[in-house]
Amino acid sequence: MGLKRVVVTGLGALTPIGNTIEEYWDGLANGKSGCAPITYFDTEKFKTKFACEIKNYNPTDFFDRKEARKLDKFAQYAIISSEEAIKDSAIDLDKIDKFRVGVIWGAGIGGLETFQEEVIGFANGDGTPRFNPFFIPKMIADIAPGHISIRNGFMGPNYTTVSACASSANALIDALNYIRLGHCDVIVTGGSEAAVTIAGMGGFNSMHALSTRNESPETASRPFDATRDGFVLGEGAGALILEEYEHAKARGAKIYAEVVGGGMSSDAYHMTAPHPDGIGVVRVMENCLRDAGVNPEQVDAINTHGTSTPLGDVAELKAISNVFGDHAPNININSTKSMTGHLLGAAGAIEAIASILAMNNNLVPPTINHTTVDENIDPSLNLTLNKAQKREIKYAMSNTFGFGGHNACVLFKKLDE
Amino acid sequence: MSDIASRVKAIIVDKLGVDENEVVNEASFTNDLGADSLDTVELIMEFEKEFDIQIPDDQAENIATVGQAISYIEDAK
Numbered sequence: 001m002g003l004k005r006v007v008v009t010g011l012g013a014l015t016p017i018g019n020t021i022e023e024y025w026d027g028l029a030n031g032k033s034g035c036a037p038i039t040y041f042d043t044e045k046f047k048t049k050f051a052c053e054i055k056n057y058n059p060t061d062f063f064d065r066k067e068a069r070k071l072d073k074f075a076q077y078a079i080i081s082s083e084e085a086i087k088d089s090a091i092d093l094d095k096i097d098k099f100r101v102g103v104i105w106g107a108g109i110g111g112l113e114t115f116q117e118e119v120i121g122f123a124n125g126d127g128t129p130r131f132n133p134f135f136i137p138k139m140i141a142d143i144a145p146g147h148i149s150i151r152n153g154f155m156g157p158n159y160t161t162v163s164a165c166a167s168s169a170n171a172l173i174d175a176l177n178y179i180r181l182g183h184c185d186v187i188v189t190g191g192s193e194a195a196v197t198i199a200g201m202g203g204f205n206s207m208h209a210l211s212t213r214n215e216s217p218e219t220a221s222r223p224f225d226a227t228r229d230g231f232v233l234g235e236g237a238g239a240l241i242l243e244e245y246e247h248a249k250a251r252g253a254k255i256y257a258e259v260v261g262g263g264m265s266s267d268a269y270h271m272t273a274p275h276p277d278g279i280g281v282v283r284v285m286e287n288c289l290r291d292a293g294v295n296p297e298q299v300d301a302i303n304t305h306g307t308s309t310p311l312g313d314v315a316e317l318k319a320i321s322n323v324f325g326d327h328a329p330n331i332n333i334n335s336t337k338s339m340t341g342h343l344l345g346a347a348g349a350i351e352a353i354a355s356i357l358a359m360n361n362n363l364v365p366p367t368i369n370h371t372t373v374d375e376n377i378d379p380s381l382n383l384t385l386n387k388a389q390k391r392e393i394k395y396a397m398s399n400t401f402g403f404g405g406h407n408a409c410v411l412f413k414k415l416d417e
Numbered sequence: 418m419s420d421i422a423s424r425v426k427a428i429i430v431d432k433l434g435v436d437e438n439e440v441v442n443e444a445s446f447t448n449d450l451g452a453d454s455l456d457t458v459e460l461i462m463e464f465e466k467e468f469d470i471q472i473p474d475d476q477a478e479n480i481a482t483v484g485q486a487i488s489y490i491e492d493a494k
Contacts, residue, residue, distance in 0.1 A: 064434055066434025067434075069432075069434075130462055130465070133455040133458040133459050134459065
């Protein structure tokens, strides 16, 4: 039995540069920065005082007060973005076999704020453990797909993938595999994260992972720039409806792209540092191309992991030169994290969406905030600096890598029709 | 309404997201006010916090309505 084809038939997004797919694309195409001073807590004593928060967000626009209280923000974002994607797909929920619809979601951490608040509450008390009964079910990383299935009655495979910043790319690859093996007709996939909290900022700050450009937050995320000094923490969610091609065709669905391959690998090197020779990163792109049966010369665009950290950006570009050789300068390479910040477990999802939208709009979003050439970067590479570039895209690749050495890579193809 | 009764009702309105008019003495948390098992546990914990009392689990099981909560707390104070 051959493998089935898998297509993307619905999209949803809640990001620091736009609260819907339409707003997100508008932000991407126009090089908008989502970064600003943190509003959630007092940052006076924090080294980094800015992040890419979701803007104009009021949970009671989406949930009643009682419901909102039982949902950590990472689960709220998951529900909101997945509902946008389901609606966008125009799937008639009464006409599908819900046992063949899964939800596979990515979250790098889960309900960090919930955990933080409950522990602070205990620490401030007299030692009596008065933990809220919703503490655990609010916090656990798998509750996001749980809620999506409860709300929609989806009774197929349901779980969360956790591989730090590669989490939602892993979710997407798992979804691809279940559908192409014939186990599911439809899978709601994507990822969400809400780690702009005291614990999240404090923890990443002490690793020296975050930019400290407090005087200019909106230009702090500057992947590939010689003056980059760390990533900018972001939050939000992205959702994609993956569907078996014949199932989508039979209901006359709008098809954004085909998911043609996924690659995975591990650095097996260090908890947080990228392998200096990029062995795992080279391998993940090779695995992805092999899985898709696509030659390196066919790839038109790569949305990099490109977090704006000194080591990671150079290692990834070297790996791209290694894999794509003479073709590398022909590829539109970008990092949309320059605009959105780093959404951790949601990064793979919102960046896959960026690749798909770039393909559908024949426009590659820019890597903004570039000022100074990094001499360690091959000058022949087209990093799509500062302004979006028009480009017909047939094949688009999206890379994501996570602490722990997890690498994931996904390849999308524009359908001919 | 006694002070205890009004404070109990305010907690129920807040935690269960119900209308104040629905929170009558006969109302059952689960059957009338839409609480699930975790909501009920949370309510008991809120009563303990608000009134600085301890409600043992075996007695908490007998507090199923608004009126039962009020009279338990009035007795305990």
